[in-house]
Amino acid sequence: MSTGAANSSDSKVETISRLAQWRIESFGPCSYRRSESFKLGIWNWYLTIEKNRFMYIRLFPEPCRVSKEQPPVARFVVRVASPGPNRRCFVSSVMDRLLRTSEDFVWPVDYIFQGRFTIDVEFLDLKIASLNGGDPYPLLCTEGLLKSVSSKTSLQCLSRMLQDGIHVDVTIKASNGFLKAHKAILASSSPVFESMFLHDLREKESSTIEIEDMSLEACSALLGFIYGAIKQEEFWKHRIALLGASDKYDIADLKDCCEESLLDDINTSNVLERLHEAWLYQLNKLKKGCLLYLFDFGKIYDVKDEINTFFQHIDRELMVEMFQEILTAWKPA
Incomplete structure (x- = not known):
């Protein structure tokens, strides 16, 4: 099997968010080519193309301790396309499978590209396979920023204060309901909240904050972040509303988390x-x-x-x- 000579730029895979793209100038006389490794999730990956009667595309993780002990379960789509006005494009079905070796995903494309073309792999989901036969569990990537911000030991006490309503002294009026919170906690998390309680504004006098551009559920997620009690699914569901709140109330850490999460998918x-x-x-x-x-x-x-x-x-x-x-x-x- 001839591997052919390919320059390094012709083997490089570019990545952004959960998309990997391999741009190939020409397959030429080669019958086989392998990309450079590229990082997505906790794994290094490879793409290969093989030319026979069809063009065969493979995707697999680099064989190593990580892929052996924490093998990936990926849901993904592969696209092959040529540029220009006569653009040809082939799209695989949505794949959902455990990937260990180069034999776990082989996609035949009934066309041989002669000039420039690209291979895209869009990862719709990435999980880690359970070695004891249980369900795969989610891979948290950019959510690490959220975890690091809200997992300090001291926040466990604040979380209990919120959940049990211990010494609450301010009411938050959402678009469809009310929540109770603490002035000191809100003021320490946001200079906007702090200003409300420092000066003779109606919020100070009435001990009520009106956030009527957010639902009760979104407000609950906002308080969950501030008190360190937010769950990942709550953050994911309300991140657009949380982004607006982080901008309105100048909560920089929350804004960073929202940006990283939106960039990730x-x-x-x-x-x-x-x-x-x-x-x-x-x-x-x-x-x-x-x-x-x-x-x-x-x-x-x-x-x-x-x-x-x-x-x-x-x-x-x-x-x-x-x-x-x-x-x-x-x-x-």
């Missing part, structure tokens, strides 16, 4: 919404990630039906920035 169905949120709340990291996803990774083709509506509602400065990205991405090498 960019896909074609949400990238334009995420870009708008990044612009609205000045999240430069998320904005850069969305623009990279659209232009450097070529996903602008997949949202062409939604882009006109998006342009009708976005800020002029954001539109200019997007066109600048287009010009940069399409500039000849």
